[in-house]
Amino acid sequence: MTLITSQFLDNLPVAVPPWSGYPRYNFVGGNIDPETMAIAGLSEKARSAVKKHGPAMAYYNMGNGPLGFELLRDRIADRMNQQRGMDITGDHVLITSGSAQGLDLLNLSFVTEGDTVILEQHTYAFGAIQLKKLGARILPAPLDAKGIEMNGLEKTLQDLASQGIRPKFIYTIPTVQNPTGSILPLERRHRLIELARQYRVPIIEDECYSELMFHPNRPPSIYALAPDVTIYVGSFSKTLSPAMRLGFVVAPPEIVSQIAALKSDSGTSSMAQAIVAEFLVDGYDDHVHQVSSALLHKLDIITAALNREFGTSIDVHRPTGGLFVWLTFPEGFDTRRLTAPAGKEGIIFNVGPDWSIDADAGMRNMRLCFAHLPDKVLEDGVAALAQVCFLEAGFPKRGANSERT
Amino acid sequence: MTLITSQFLDNLPVAVPPWSGYPRYNFVGGNIDPETMAIAGLSEKARSAVKKHGPAMAYYNMGNGPLGFELLRDRIADRMNQQRGMDITGDHVLITSGSAQGLDLLNLSFVTEGDTVILEQHTYAFGAIQLKKLGARILPAPLDAKGIEMNGLEKTLQDLASQGIRPKFIYTIPTVQNPTGSILPLERRHRLIELARQYRVPIIEDECYSELMFHPNRPPSIYALAPDVTIYVGSFSKTLSPAMRLGFVVAPPEIVSQIAALKSDSGTSSMAQAIVAEFLVDGYDDHVHQVSSALLHKLDIITAALNREFGTSIDVHRPTGGLFVWLTFPEGFDTRRLTAPAGKEGIIFNVGPDWSIDADAGMRNMRLCFAHLPDKVLEDGVAALAQVCFLEAGFPKRGANSERT
Numbered sequence: 111m112t113l114i115t116s117q118f119l120d121n122l123p124v125a126v127p128p129w130s131g132y133p134r135y136n137f138v139g140g141n142i143d144p145e146t147m148a149i150a151g152l153s154e155k156a157r158s159a160v161k162k163h164g165p166a167m168a169y170y171n172m173g174n175g176p177l178g179f180e181l182l183r184d185r186i187a188d189r190m191n192q193q194r195g196m197d198i199t200g201d202h203v204l205i206t207s208g209s210a211q212g213l214d215l216l217n218l219s220f221v222t223e224g225d226t227v228i229l230e231q232h233t234y235a236f237g238a239i240q241l242k243k244l245g246a247r248i249l250p251a252p253l254d255a256k257g258i259e260m261n262g263l264e265k266t267l268q269d270l271a272s273q274g275i276r277p278k279f280i281y282t283i284p285t286v287q288n289p290t291g292s293i294l295p296l297e298r299r300h301r302l303i304e305l306a307r308q309y310r311v312p313i314i315e316d317e318c319y320s321e322l323m324f325h326p327n328r329p330p331s332i333y334a335l336a337p338d339v340t341i342y343v344g345s346f347s348k349t350l351s352p353a354m355r356l357g358f359v360v361a362p363p364e365i366v367s368q369i370a371a372l373k374s375d376s377g378t379s380s381m382a383q384a385i386v387a388e389f390l391v392d393g394y395d396d397h398v399h400q401v402s403s404a405l406l407h408k409l410d411i412i413t414a415a416l417n418r419e420f421g422t423s424i425d426v427h428r429p430t431g432g433l434f435v436w437l438t439f440p441e442g443f444d445t446r447r448l449t450a451p452a453g454k455e456g457i458i459f460n461v462g463p464d465w466s467i468d469a470d471a472g473m474r475n476m477r478l479c480f481a482h483l484p485d486k487v488l489e490d491g492v493a494a495l496a497q498v499c500f501l502e503a504g505f506p507k508r509g510a511n512s513e514r515t
Numbered sequence: 516m517t518l519i520t521s522q523f524l525d526n527l528p529v530a531v532p533p534w535s536g537y538p539r540y541n542f543v544g545g546n547i548d549p550e551t552m553a554i555a556g557l558s559e560k561a562r563s564a565v566k567k568h569g570p571a572m573a574y575y576n577m578g579n580g581p582l583g584f585e586l587l588r589d590r591i592a593d594r595m596n597q598q599r600g601m602d603i604t605g606d607h608v609l610i611t612s613g614s615a616q617g618l619d620l621l622n623l624s625f626v627t628e629g630d631t632v633i634l635e636q637h638t639y640a641f642g643a644i645q646l647k648k649l650g651a652r653i654l655p656a657p658l659d660a661k662g663i664e665m666n667g668l669e670k671t672l673q674d675l676a677s678q679g680i681r682p683k684f685i686y687t688i689p690t691v692q693n694p695t696g697s698i699l700p701l702e703r704r705h706r707l708i709e710l711a712r713q714y715r716v717p718i719i720e721d722e723c724y725s726e727l728m729f730h731p732n733r734p735p736s737i738y739a740l741a742p743d744v745t746i747y748v749g750s751f752s753k754t755l756s757p758a759m760r761l762g763f764v765v766a767p768p769e770i771v772s773q774i775a776a777l778k779s780d781s782g783t784s785s786m787a788q789a790i791v792a793e794f795l796v797d798g799y800d801d802h803v804h805q806v807s808s809a810l811l812h813k814l815d816i817i818t819a820a821l822n823r824e825f826g827t828s829i830d831v832h833r834p835t836g837g838l839f840v841w842l843t844f845p846e847g848f849d850t851r852r853l854t855a856p857a858g859k860e861g862i863i864f865n866v867g868p869d870w871s872i873d874a875d876a877g878m879r880n881m882r883l884c885f886a887h888l889p890d891k892v893l894e895d896g897v898a899a900l901a902q903v904c905f906l907e908a909g910f911p912k913r914g915a916n917s918e919r920t
Contacts, residue, residue, distance in 0.1 A: 113744055114717045114770055117683050118624055125773040129580030141578075144570035152569065156561035156786070164557065165549035167756040168887055173546075175534030207612065210781055219523055240779075278522050312519045339518055351572040353785035365519055367530040374645075376615055379784035380758035381561070482573055 134456040135491030137478040140352055140433055144482065146404045148350060151393040152385060159384035167384070171377040176370050178205025178358075178378060182387035186344070186358055189390060194317070195330030196337075201363040204370050207378045209318045209345035209357035213237045215369045216314055216341060216359070220278040221246045226270065228280045230258060232436075232466050232475070234288050234316065237281065250467035251280065255427070257287055257294035260301045267309045279312045279341075285320035285328055289465045289477040290436045291429020296329040303336040311339075318345035318357070321398050323431035324406045333360055341365065346386055348433060349398050356382045405433065405481060408488065412480040415489045419496035423506040433481035439474040443503065446473075452498045457491060538861040540896030542883040545757055545838055549887065551809045553755060556798035557790060564789035572789070576782040581775050583610025583763075583783055587792035591749070591763055594795060599722070600735030601742075606768045609775050612783045614723045614750035614762035618642045618686075620774045621719055621746060621764070625683040626651045633671060633685045635663060637841075637871050637880070639693050639721065642686065655872035656685065660832070662692055662699035665706045672714045684717045684746075690725035690733055694870045694882040695841045696834020701734040708741040716744075723750035723762070726803050728836035729811045738765055746770065751791055753838060754803050761787045810838065810886060813893065817885040820894045824901035828911040838886035844879040848908065851878075857903045862896060 163179075166172040174180045183200035190196040190203075206212040217237070221227060223245030229238060231250040241248055249270075252262035263280070270277060282302070284294035294302070306313050315332045333342035342360035350356070356378065359369060389397075409428070412435055416426045425438040439445055445461045452459065462475025480488055496506055500514045507514060568584075571577040579585045588605035595601040611617040622642070626632060628650030634643060636655040646653055654675075657667035668685070675682060687707070689699035699707070711718050720737045738747035747765035755761070761783065764774060794802075814833070817840055821831045830843040844850055850866045857864065867880025885893055901911055905919045912919060 112767075112770075113712070113715050114746065114766070115773070116715070117681075117717055118773065119627055122624060122773060123776040125769070126581045126775045128768075128772070129582065132574075132578065139575060141574045144573040147569050147573050149566060149569035153562045153565035156565045156790075157558045160558035160561045160790075161554060164552050164554035167758045168549040168552050169537075169546045170544060170757045172758045173537065176531045177534065207784070208781055214779075219527060222524055276522075307518070310518050310521070312522055341519065351785060352575045353572045353577045353782055355780065355782060355784045361519070362517075363533075364530065365517075367533070368520070368523065368527060370531045371528040374619075375760065375780075376613055377758060377760060379612070379760045379787050380756060381786035381790060382784050385561070385565075385786060 133453070133458055135458070135487065135494055136483070137457070137459040137480070137491065139479060140348065141479065141482040142348060142352060142433065143401070143404060143408070146401050148389070148393065148397040151389055151397060152350070155388040155393070156385050159388045160381070162388075163380070163384040167380045172380050172383070176373060176377065177203070177366065179380065179383040179387060182383045182390070185387055185390045190344075190360060194320070195334035196360065197334070198360060202360050202366060204359040204366045204373070205378050205383060206357045206359060206373070207375060208347060208355040209316065209343045210236060211373075212343045212357050212359040213314075213316070214240060215372050216343070217241055217244060218372050219369050226275050226277045228263070228266065228277050228311070229467055230282055230287065231468065231471055232289050232462070233281070234283065235464050238467065246278075248467055249277070250471070251282070253287070253290060253292070255292055257284060257292045257298060258282060258302065260298055260305065263302070264305055267305060267311065271309060276309065277311050279314050280306065281314045281316065282332075283316045283319070284332060285317050286322065286429065286431040288319060288432070289434050289460070291427055291432060291434060293328070293430040299329055299332050299335055303332065303339060306336070306339040313340045314343065315340050316343045318343065319348055319432035321349050322402050322405055322433070324402065324409070325430065337362060349394075349401060350386065350389075354382045354386075355379065356386055402431065405431070408480045408485070409435065411485045412478065412488045412492060415492035419492050419509040420506045421508060433479050435478050435480060437476045437478065439476065440505070441474065443474045445476045448495075448499055448502055451502050452495060455494050455498055457495050457498065459495070538858075538863055540860075540862040540892065540899055541888070542862070542864040542885070542896065544884060545753065546884065546887040547753060547757060547838065548806070548809060548813070551806050553794070553798065553802040556794055556802060557755070560793040560798070561790050564793045565786070567793070568785070568789040572785045577785050577788070581778060581782065582608070582771065584785065584788040584792060587788045587795070590792055590795045595749075595765060599725070600739035601765070602739070603765060607765050607771060609764040609771045609778070610783050610788060611762045611764060611778070612780060613752060613760040614721065614748045615641060616778070617748045617762050617764040618719075618721070619645060620777050621748070622646055622649060623777050624774050631675065631680050631682045633668070633682050633716070634872055635687055635692065636873065636876055637694050637867070638686070639688065640869050643872065651683075653872055654682070655876070656687070658692070658695060658697070660697055662689060662697045662703060663687060663707065665703055665710065668707070669710055672710060672716065676714060681714065682716050684719050685711065686719045686721065687737075688721045688724070689737060690722050691727065691834065691836040693724060693837070694839050694865070696832055696837060696839060698733070698835040704734055704737050704740055708737065708744060711741070711744040718745045719748065720745050721748045723748065724753055724837040726754050727807050727810055727838070729807065729814070730835070742767060754799075754806060755791065755794075759787045759791075760784065761791055807836070810836070813885045813890070814840065816890045817883065817893045817897060820897035824898050824914040825911045826913060838884050840883050840885060842881045842883065844881065845910070846879065848879045850881045852907060853900075853904055856907050857900060860899050860903055862900050862903065864900070
């Protein structure tokens with residue numbers, strides 16, 4: 111222990127290990143495809159945006175106050191109105207450093223020790239981790255192939271009401287659910303809104319994958335249907351770059367300005383804000399279509415590989431969009447058994463319990479990100495994973511038309 | 516109260532007010548000059564950096580792990596070695612979203628309720644505010660025209676040691692002190708290091724203004740002299756853009772990786788990191804010289820205006836570099852008296868108590884930022900401020916060679 115480290119608090123998280131790069135078969139996280147990055151468009155907009163908005167960058171927040179760059183906020187509002195059925199202006203938009211910061215600010219605005227919140231049974235891991243740190247009691251909303259199962263949710267709300275408990279919010283990813291890939295049908299959205307109004311519980315709607323759909327029919331966002339009960343969170347991480355750290359929150363102005371009061375970072379990076387503001391009106395639409403097509407191609411590759419290598423021994427839940435495929439292994443199997451042996455073969459993935467409110471409910475699940483790997487690596491990685499699974503657990507017995515040994 | 520706002524915690528900070536722009540004579544904050552922004556260089560590097568590093572932006576942290584973009588970390592290390600006398604590699608560098616985030620992470624790593632820390636009597640306001648939130652007991656190190664007065668600091672350390680208290684750290688801005696503009700001479704740096712070692716108290720060295728000197732002689736950084744007791748914080752906010760949100764922490768790798776464990780933002784924006792990595796080796800040096808010259812010119816303008824309008828009724832502390840001039844009003848005067856009447860005339864400034872550990876010690880002080888305003892606005896603003904002061908407090912009686920009325 112040095113003079114400096116002896117003064118550190120003794121409850122700090124474990125230090126970050128030296129970085130050694132990604133393993134060969136990296137199915138983890140929400141990275142996107144380097145091949146379909148909008149490099150030509152973004153690099154040209156980078157030049158022109160810095161030229162055009164550079165003088166404003168002499169000021170904190172580009173001289174536009176803590177909600178973020180006004181031009182970007184206006185253009186996000188336009189896009190939300192056109193694409194997601196909203197009726198908002200830039201005053202409804204708070205720019206954040208990734209949608210994760212938006213969720214952080216919301217958690218901090220609503221939740222303190224002992225508060226109850228409702229999250230989908232399988233959900234975005236990092237939001238749930240922060241809620242646990244804040245001391246929240248997290249209850250799961252049951253999911254089926256179409257998202258939240260509303261009778262189950264109603265029962266939970268009833269039970270809580272009978273104990274005098276009003277949950278702080280219901281957090282949902284309705285459009286391309288993470289990790290299950292489902293899309294919540296319009297009638298369920300209406301039912302969710304009814305329940306939210308009846309039990310006076312706000313909805314936090316996370317749409318960070320909704321631009322990347324595999325078919326053209328998306329119901330309108332929940333915010334569009336019910337701005338009185340909903341706060342919306344969006345992101346450019348999955349369409350443009352996760353490393354750019356640019357997301358946004360949509361809510362009525364009095365709510366956005368309250369959430370913004372907790373944003374203590376002196377603003378989100380102007381470079382990303384200026385560049386995306388320019389790209390959003392000239393290139394973004396085409397880019398999103400290209401990325402969605404490329405993702406659908408990759409989904410077909412990984413699905414074929416999973417079918418070829420695993421056969422009927424696992425269920426592959428075909429997502430409606432996005433970056434992930436969610437797998438269900440046989441009853442009683444724990445996917446965490448595969449983590450160590452797969453790691454030795456250079457294969458990493460997300461195990462279901464890490465993406466579930468009840469670890470048991472996700473025990474036999476696994477999430478694979480297929481967005482960023484070349485086709486051949488996807489195929490080889492799935493084959494390698496099946497082989498690890500066979501050696502560890504005795505299945506799948508057949509793969510790629512031959513018996514495993 | 517709406518369904519949503521009724522669920523907010525009841526101890527939230529005040530919502531941010533609607534943004535109405537800056538007043539005419541804005542002497543507040545650390546904005547820089549739009550006229551001397553490196554727009555041509557940065558816009559060209561923006562294009563080339565996104566082209567070159569765009570594929571890496573498909574990955575969180577550009578595939579480089581939580582310490583930040585490796586190329587930028589290496590180039591910051593090179594610059595610190597050349598310019599600040601250090602002997603480090605990129606492994607000593609953590610990229611942060613502004614130096615403010617670096618200070619946040621350090622405060623969170625060291626300080627909990629009841630801990631004692633030592634800050635300079637006049638200091639960066641926001642760091643002190645966060646320390647208060649954490650429940651720290653903040654003691655002032657006395658300042659004179661050359662920075663920390665070491666006998667006074669020694670006495671404080673002795674007193675604390677006699678009570679069995681070892682402060683968590685000494686936070687200092689040694690090179691262009693904020694707000695006083697002083698520079699800590701080499702012999703005092705050595706004395707500070709001796710005291711830090713003797714009392715086993717780490718030094719946090721904030722050098723966010725040290726690139727912007729008005730004369731070529733800077734002593735080496737304290738970190739360069741004593742990496743065993745020092746953590747260094749740097750920034751590109753004052754040389755490139757405060758809105759870019761790019762800063763860094765320098766410390767031995769085991770310390771940097773511990774601090775990084777608290778960085779929960781999924782990385783600092785790649786756009787800024789990639790662009791600055793390219794500009795740092797091709798354009799930054801010339802740019803820093805140009806900005807420093809332009810700031811010296813503006814300092815001469817505001818100093819002449821202050822002398823012309825205030826005469827001998829106030830003391831003007833000429834800074835050794837940076838963006839600010841620090842004023843001392845007559846004994847017993849409270850600069851907060853001027854805030855409201857000046858506000859009515861479109862003049863805003865930072866009052867001394869907001870930048871002081873003991874509000875009383877800063878009562879008759881005022882900080883003016885002169886970096887971002889055109890010459891004529893600086894002159895008119897100082898004249899308007901003097902007139903407000905005369906009407907409110909009866910001085911200065913003469914200004915610009917005529918009697919005030």
